[in-house]
Amino acid sequence: MTHVFRRDPNADLPVAVRGDGIYLFDREGRRYLDACGGVVVSSLGHNHPRIIDAIKRQVDRLSYAHAGAFANEPAEELADFLTQRSPGLAYAYFLSGGSEIMEVALKTAYQYHLECGASERSLVIARRQNYHGSTLGALSITGNAQRRSIFEPLLARTPLVSPCYAYRDQRLGETEVDYGQRLARELDETILHLGPDKVAAFVAETVVGSTSGAVPPVPGYFRAIRAVCDKYRVLLMLDEVMCGMGRTGSLFACLDDGVEPDILVAGKGLAAGYVPVSAMLVTRRIHDAIKSGSGSLRNGQTFVNHPLACATALEVQKTIAEEHLVDNVRDRGQQFRALLSEAFAEHPHVGDIRGRGLFTGVELVDDRPTKRPFPARRRLHAAIKTAAWRRGLMIYPMGGTIDGTLGDHVLFAPPFISTKHDIETITETFADVVKDVFDRSVP
DSSP states (O other): OOOSOOSSTTOOOOOEEEEEBTEEEETTOOEEEESSHHHHTOTTOBOOHHHHHHHHHHHHHOSOOOTTTOOOHHHHHHHHHHHHTSSSOOEEEEESOHHHHHHHHHHHHHHHHHHTTOTTOOEEEEETTOOOOSSHHHHHTOOOHHHHGGGGGGSOOOOEEOOOOHHHHSOTTOOHHHHHHHHHHHHHHHHHHHOGGGEEEEEEESSBOTTTTSBOOOTTHHHHHHHHHHHTTOEEEEEETTTTTTTTSSSSGGGGGTOOOSEEEEOGGGTTTSSOOEEEEEOHHHHHHHHHTTSSOSOOOTTTTOHHHHHHHHHHHHHHHHTTHHHHHHHHHHHHHHHHHHHTTTOTTEEEEEEETTEEEEEEOSBTTTTBOOOGGGOHHHHHHHHHHHTTEEOEEEEOTTTSSSOEEEEEOOOTTOOHHHHHHHHHHHHHHHHHHHHHSOO
C-alpha cells in the first residue's frame, strides 16, 4: 500500500531503483529503454558521473541561500552561460519547474507594460493545442481542451489563434511561406479585434511538444509573427520548456527560426532531470524598464536562483557543449526520422513523421490518404503505450493530437548521448510495437 497521492491512484506502477545511460531499471530487475527522457527531461541519460560529481561538490560548498538576501556564484555563472548563447536575451531568473516559470513570465510581461504606463495591456494571446503548464495562470494560456477540462471555471479568459500545424492545416497548393503569412494575418486581425492597447503578449511553443507531438513551425512563420508583435508593441513570449536546451539541435529552438523573443522560458532539459530547475530569460529592455521603474520584480518564491539547482544545470549545459552533444542530437535526429520513414513508408496508419533534432513525433491515422483520425473512444495511444511497455520501451504517446479530443501521436525524445545503434534499436522496437497493436486488432 502506498501513501503517495499519485496522478493515477489506480495505477500499479513499477518501482524505479536505478538508471544507467539510456536505461532505467525497476525493483524486479526489468530494464526499460528510455526513448522519451521520461517527459522530455533526461537529455544526458541516467547516472552521468560528471553531473553527480558536480552535485556533490556544490553540496559540500552551499546548498541553499535565499535570493532575497544573497547572490550566489552558480546562478551568476548559469545566467552568463545562457544569455551569452541566447538570441538577444540579457537576464535570467531561475525557479524549479516549467509551470511556475511560465507564471513568472506572465507576471513579468504584464509588469513591463505597467512600468511603461500601459496597465490596460493585460491580455495574452495563445495558440490552440499549445501547452504551457498546470498551474492556473499557465493553464489559462494553454490551448488544449483536454488539459483545461474541469478547471475551466477557474481559468482566465485567453484569446486563442491557430497553431502552426502544416500536416493538417496547410492548404492544398499553399506554400509554406504563404501558410505562415496567413497565420500571421490571423494574429494581426485578432489583436485588432481585441484592441492593440489591451494585448500584452503572444505566447507559443517554438516546437509544439506533448499535445501534438513535435510539431515544428514552417520556415518564416516566427519572423512573420515577430513583425506583427512589433507592429503593435506586443511582447513575443516563447515557451521552450520542452523543446529547448539542445533538444531540437540548437541550444535554443528559436535560433533555427531566426527570431529573437522578448521573453523565453526553459526547463526540463536545463538540468537533464538531475534536479528541478527552470529559467526565464528576458531582454535588456524589459529588465531595465522594471529596474528604472518600480525597481522590483513583483515575484517572491522560496527557491529562486537555488545554488544547487543552478550549479547542476550549469554542469549539464557545459557537458553538452564540451562533448558537442548538440551535433549528435542533429545527426541522430536525422537518422531516426530517416529510419522511421523507411520502416513505415507503406504503413496505412502512420500519417506523419516530424520534428527537429532528437524531438520526433509520429502521428497515427485511421486513413492515411485522407488523414482521418481514429475515433477517440479507440484510445489507440493507450494501446501503443501498453504494447511498448511490454517490450521495455519508454515512449510518450498522447491522444487529442488535433483538437484535444481527436488524434493520436507518439513523441520520442531519446537522450543526447544516444548512439547510432541506440536509434536503430528504438526504431526496430517501435516497429514491433506498432505491429503488435495493429496485428492484434486491425481498426
